[in-house]
Amino acid sequence: MPSFALLGQSVLSGVFVGALYGLLGLGLTLSWGLLRQINLGHFALVFLGAYLTFQLTAAAGMDPLLTLAVVAPAFFVFGMALHGLLARFSVTPLNTLLVTFGFMVMIESLIQWIWTADFRRMETHYGDVRWKIGGLFVPLPELLTLLIAVALALGVWAVLRYSDLGKAMRAAAEDAPVAAAFGVNEKVLALLLSGMCAAFAAVAGTCLALSHTLAPGQIYAWIGVVFAVVMMGGLGNPLGPLLAGLVVGVSEALTQALTAPAWAPLVSFTLLIAILLFRPGRFE
Amino acid sequence: MNLFRHAAALALPFFVAMPHAAAQSGAPVRIGSTLSLTGPLAAPGAIQKVASEVFVEDLNRRGGLLGRKVEWILKDDQSRPDLARTLYEQLVTVDKVDLIMGPYGTASILSAMGVAQRYNKILLHNSFGTPRLAKYEMQFSTSGGAFDIEEVWPNLVFSAVASAPKPPKTIAIVTSKFPSLQFISVGAREQAKKRGLTEVLFLEWEFGNRDFGPIASRVKDAKPDLIWVGATGIDGVLLLDAMKKIDYQPPMHFYMFPAPGPMKKTPEARNALAFTTFEEHPPFTSNPRAAEFIAAYHEQGAKAGLPDTSVDLLASICYSMWQTLEAAVNATKSIDDKTLAQWLRKNHVDSIMGRLEWDGPQNYVTGKDIYKVKQLQDGKWVVVWPREFAAPGAKLIGP
Numbered sequence: 001m002p003s004f005a006l007l008g009q010s011v012l013s014g015v016f017v018g019a020l021y022g023l024l025g026l027g028l029t030l031s032w033g034l035l036r037q038i039n040l041g042h043f044a045l046v047f048l049g050a051y052l053t054f055q056l057t058a059a060a061g062m063d064p065l066l067t068l069a070v071v072a073p074a075f076f077v078f079g080m081a082l083h084g085l086l087a088r089f090s091v092t093p094l095n096t097l098l099v100t101f102g103f104m105v106m107i108e109s110l111i112q113w114i115w116t117a118d119f120r121r122m123e124t125h126y127g128d129v130r131w132k133i134g135g136l137f138v139p140l141p142e143l144l145t146l147l148i149a150v151a152l153a154l155g156v157w158a159v160l161r162y163s164d165l166g167k168a169m170r171a172a173a174e175d176a177p178v179a180a181a182f183g184v185n186e187k188v189l190a191l192l193l194s195g196m197c198a199a200f201a202a203v204a205g206t207c208l209a210l211s212h213t214l215a216p217g218q219i220y221a222w223i224g225v226v227f228a229v230v231m232m233g234g235l236g237n238p239l240g241p242l243l244a245g246l247v248v249g250v251s252e253a254l255t256q257a258l259t260a261p262a263w264a265p266l267v268s269f270t271l272l273i274a275i276l277l278f279r280p281g282r283f284e
Numbered sequence: 285m286n287l288f289r290h291a292a293a294l295a296l297p298f299f300v301a302m303p304h305a306a307a308q309s310g311a312p313v314r315i316g317s318t319l320s321l322t323g324p325l326a327a328p329g330a331i332q333k334v335a336s337e338v339f340v341e342d343l344n345r346r347g348g349l350l351g352r353k354v355e356w357i358l359k360d361d362q363s364r365p366d367l368a369r370t371l372y373e374q375l376v377t378v379d380k381v382d383l384i385m386g387p388y389g390t391a392s393i394l395s396a397m398g399v400a401q402r403y404n405k406i407l408l409h410n411s412f413g414t415p416r417l418a419k420y421e422m423q424f425s426t427s428g429g430a431f432d433i434e435e436v437w438p439n440l441v442f443s444a445v446a447s448a449p450k451p452p453k454t455i456a457i458v459t460s461k462f463p464s465l466q467f468i469s470v471g472a473r474e475q476a477k478k479r480g481l482t483e484v485l486f487l488e489w490e491f492g493n494r495d496f497g498p499i500a501s502r503v504k505d506a507k508p509d510l511i512w513v514g515a516t517g518i519d520g521v522l523l524l525d526a527m528k529k530i531d532y533q534p535p536m537h538f539y540m541f542p543a544p545g546p547m548k549k550t551p552e553a554r555n556a557l558a559f560t561t562f563e564e565h566p567p568f569t570s571n572p573r574a575a576e577f578i579a580a581y582h583e584q585g586a587k588a589g590l591p592d593t594s595v596d597l598l599a600s601i602c603y604s605m606w607q608t609l610e611a612a613v614n615a616t617k618s619i620d621d622k623t624l625a626q627w628l629r630k631n632h633v634d635s636i637m638g639r640l641e642w643d644g645p646q647n648y649v650t651g652k653d654i655y656k657v658k659q660l661q662d663g664k665w666v667v668v669w670p671r672e673f674a675a676p677g678a679k680l681i682g683p
Contacts, residue, residue, distance in 0.1 A: 002505070003505055005501070005504075005505070006498075006501045006502060006504075006505045009497065009498075009501040009530055010497065010498040010501055012497075013495060013497025013498055013501070013526075014495070014497075014498075016497070017494065017495040017497070108322070109322075112322060112326065115589070116330055116588065116589040116590060116591070117321065117322065117326030117327050117329065117330045118327045118330055118331075118543075118545060118590055118591050118592070119327055119517070119518050119521070119543050119545065119546045119591075120546075120591065121521070121546045121549055121550070123549065130529060130531070132531070137529055137530045137531055139529040142529075211525075212522075213518050213521050213522065213525075213546055215324075215326065215327060215517075215518060216322070216326065217322065217323045217324040217325075217326050217363065218324070220323075220324075221324075221492045221494060222494070225494075249495070252495060253495060253497060253498045254498075256489070256495070256497075256498035256499060256502075257498040257501060257502060260487070260488060261487050261488065261489040261490075261493070261498065261499055262461055262488045262489050262490050264489070264490070264493070264495075265490050265493075
């Protein structure tokens with residue numbers, strides 16, 4: 001019989017990793033659902049953000065969270081430029097997959113050229129802080145990731161649901177010509193949204209650097225599970241990846257705690273298939 | 285006068301280059317290989333690239349092979365065995381290289397071995413973790429590992445920890461399902477049982493696992509005296525991170541092939557054990573060739589941006605592979621694949637790691653090899669076992 005500490009700590013671990021899945025999936029779900037762009041380059045941007053956080057922290061002595069003041073705006077501009085390029089050549093949704101895969105490979109090569117293929121590990125005071133609450137350990141970097149993921153998902157959800165800007169974005173995604181007839185500037189909104197998605201990649205990168213050792217090749221390790229989380233959560237729904245991420249993260253963690261850890265990767269895809277089977281209308 | 289100056293200017297490079305040209309004549313010896321320069325095995329690939337470059341540069345300075353310059357043709361297999369197979373085909377059929385050298389990692393080496401067999405090429409390789417699968421008669425491992433590594437390596441570790449002030453009685457074996465690591469870890473289970481160590485936990489995870497929290501919790505719950513971690517690359521550091529987060533420090537911990545740089549920087553890795561074939565201290569550095577290699581590798585590694593430029597297992601097994609080729613070519617005065625293979629089967633090569641031999645089953649040796657156990661002491665990796673290879677004054681630190 002597994003101990004309370006083992007179960008509790010595993011669930012907590014699943015919650016934390018699930019929050020990271022959600023954070024990684026936030027920009028992806030928005031660009032896929034609202035811009036009709038399947039942006040594989042998002043994963044490479046996350047890692048580029050992580051490496052920039054590492055660099056600014058190691059070389060310039062900046063606090064990892066403060067690096068976002070530099071990295072996020074830069075990524076925002078990059079995101080807008082990327083969308084401008086895709087729009088200029090009228091790249092179809094399926095082709096965005098291919099084009100952004102190219103971006104991903106280019107960014108991976110850039111990362112490897114600058115930081116080499118070897119592992120990079122960010123040393124910060126955040127890594128040493130953890131609290132013991134009721135027999136369970138709560139590490140600060142993971143807690144920060146969870147809080148940031150929840151705050152961003154709720155914030156974006158509120159903006160999309162209640163603000164005029166958000167309503168216009170949703171309207172443009174639903175039917176651009178009709179939205180334009182009502183005065184919605186679809187092109188500007190798309191640029192803004194693409195910039196936001198890239199900025200979210202920067203945030204996810206900082207959280208990744210806080211709790212993980214980095215290597216360029218690891219970009220690919222996250223794609224499968226984050227795609228599953230995004231699809232489970234519903235395209236364009238900012239709360240979806242977080243909720244699905246938590247479900248997948250906790251399921252994976254419990255699988256590792258109670259059965260063979262090697263079965264954990266099956267969990268996310270089994271859940272995805274189950275959802276596709278039982279809710280087939282959702283992705284039409 | 286001007287004409288004389290022009291003629292002198294044109295002739296100067298020829299005279300400057302003459303001693304070099306005299307030493308190296310004829311077409312270059314073209315040696316082809318792939319390495320995992322990108323993908324999940326890119327970190328060890330980067331180390332082996334630098335080690336190879338250092339060797340080839342030095343070799344050419346010394347006159348090359350058979351008086352001919354050596355041209356090393358390197359392709360990126362992206363850590364993909366399927367691509368490695370295609371690239372080796374290209375190297376043999378399109379690039380028409382004279383010799384091929386092995387890539388990094390068991391799966392890619394197995395792919396290259398298939399191509400080598402098809403074209404009757406000798407294949408030297410340095411990181412093949414499942415010797416029983418190496419059935420091609422012209423393949424030679426230069427890693428210094430035994431044929432029966434699943435017995436020899438666990439016994440090496442268990443002998444080392446038995447020398448600790450308080451030897452372990454219980455063991456947790458946790459391993460990646462990366463083929464060779466899992467194979468050796470399963471061997472460790474058998475050997476632990478034979479030595480009377482009680483197994484309190486056995487776990488496997490998929491290569492590329494992202495969350496080590498639950499595994500760390502299970503290890504903590506099992507309370508082992510010793511953890512055997514069948515991990516390569518960053519997995520060991522990730523597990524250590526996860527254990528730190530739950531305030532757990534294992535009494536004794538062994539990691540099969542950790543990324544040495546990041547491990548060194550992890551405070552929780554203190555007293556961690558790992559395999560090695562070479563470390564930067566005597567008796568290894570007493571070999572002048574090794575000392576030269578270390579100096580050159582530090583310089584080239586820094587230029588290549590490697591975060592850790594220490595010479596250890598990965599760099600030394602690669603360097604020894606090239607040393608083996610050079611020794612065989614010089615001894616036979618030939619680059620013919622069959623001639624080289626015949627010579628290697630009957631002879632030994634003294635590499636910077638120690639003596640390499642191939643006179644056992646499937647060109648391996650059995651029952652013993654040149655592997656050692658190192659420990660992270662005061663932020664430095666030092667060999668602690670066998671005792672005759674231990675760093676001066678170093679002893680295994682136990683609980």
